[in-house]
Amino acid sequence: MKNIRLLVVIVLQIFPLLPRASAGEAASKLGDLSEFRTVVVDTQNFALKGDLAKAKIRVKDLETSWDEAEPALKPRSAKEWHAVDKAIDRALEALRANPQNAELCKKSLAELLSAIDHKEHLN
Amino acid sequence: MEHSSVQPAPSKLNKVPEITLVFWLVKIMSTTIGETGADYLAVNVGWGTAITDVVMSIFLVGALMLQLRNRRYVPAAYWLTVVLVSIVGTQITDLLTDNLGVSLYTSTLVFSGILASIFFFWNRSEGTLSVHTIFTLRRELFYWGAILCTFALGTAAGDLATEELGLGFRVGVVVFLALIAGVGLAYRFKLNAVLAFWMTYILTRPLGASLGDYLAQARKYGGLGWGTVNTSLGFLSVIVLAVTYLGFTQKSLEEVKK
Numbered sequence: 001m002k003n004i005r006l007l008v009v010i011v012l013q014i015f016p017l018l019p020r021a022s023a024g025e026a027a028s029k030l031g032d033l034s035e036f037r038t039v040v041v042d043t044q045n046f047a048l049k050g051d052l053a054k055a056k057i058r059v060k061d062l063e064t065s066w067d068e069a070e071p072a073l074k075p076r077s078a079k080e081w082h083a084v085d086k087a088i089d090r091a092l093e094a095l096r097a098n099p100q101n102a103e104l105c106k107k108s109l110a111e112l113l114s115a116i117d118h119k120e121h122l123n
Numbered sequence: 124m125e126h127s128s129v130q131p132a133p134s135k136l137n138k139v140p141e142i143t144l145v146f147w148l149v150k151i152m153s154t155t156i157g158e159t160g161a162d163y164l165a166v167n168v169g170w171g172t173a174i175t176d177v178v179m180s181i182f183l184v185g186a187l188m189l190q191l192r193n194r195r196y197v198p199a200a201y202w203l204t205v206v207l208v209s210i211v212g213t214q215i216t217d218l219l220t221d222n223l224g225v226s227l228y229t230s231t232l233v234f235s236g237i238l239a240s241i242f243f244f245w246n247r248s249e250g251t252l253s254v255h256t257i258f259t260l261r262r263e264l265f266y267w268g269a270i271l272c273t274f275a276l277g278t279a280a281g282d283l284a285t286e287e288l289g290l291g292f293r294v295g296v297v298v299f300l301a302l303i304a305g306v307g308l309a310y311r312f313k314l315n316a317v318l319a320f321w322m323t324y325i326l327t328r329p330l331g332a333s334l335g336d337y338l339a340q341a342r343k344y345g346g347l348g349w350g351t352v353n354t355s356l357g358f359l360s361v362i363v364l365a366v367t368y369l370g371f372t373q374k375s376l377e378e379v380k381k
Contacts, residue, residue: 060169067166068351071336072344075291 028118029077030084036066037116044109052105056095063092087115136195139257139266140369142320147327149202149365152358154331157209157274159339159351172222176214183207191263198369202362208267212274220282227283234276241269252317273321277328285333293345295333302326
């Protein structure tokens, strides 16, 4: 029995005919994004407290680490990578605007978080 | 003074190096620096892409002037130009992809077309595409134009394969090495030397990028975890050593046989 189950698992790994993971689990094809999520949450906390200067400094860490990981993450799912990448671009743009628009910063960070959590682009 | 010195060199000295193993090794390492160098300045140093693009283009024009002005092959000037062409060629594709939203399929096709037309006009004007007889200004401009184009094309085609189509850099290293080996084998069996050279020139671009990614990426992502900065600095040091070595032992002072 165990062997058969193993065989099924192997076959499914090689031929993923069925869509992976039920939509409820919302597992990102990009894999573990918690490291990036932490930075977004930090940034968001600064923004919610009204400290946009600190938010702008913290978001730099996201830009750097996301850019560094591009060769590893993008091949996993170019489509999902682009979705998160665009959301990051919008957040960077809002936080680096002069003058910063607090509402826009908060909104773009909230959208970025849901992009990372894979809520907006489930198809 | 500027003008007179950029006239076609009257001598018959080849301005570009002979194709050796060292040539390819240095070329592949230049590629990695092209991939990571500009990115480092734009993101880590914080210049942003616009300023980095402008600064690198100015450096490239300067290096190219220096290279064109030389009357013979000088390794330092030649390889400085290659490194900068590599950076700017990568930037052109990245600019199209990231800022203008051009798909990698489109840019791969467009750069293939531009490269083909450079070869067409080069061949029509000079009657040869040989890289062993680059001794006039016009030939040298064709040469550098083609090289810039191969870097842009190599970036587009390479990113298409490894990132959009999901090959990844580990499989990428193997695939591009195999393709290059295939070209080498075909060359043994009488593939046209000019074609073999330029195909290898294009393929070594994504090979260098995948290899650089493999060395630089974190272990959790399947890389060796050297980091982009260390990888680039390491390659840059090896290039400087190799070019210094070439400077002492270069053979291209030999007159080109007519």
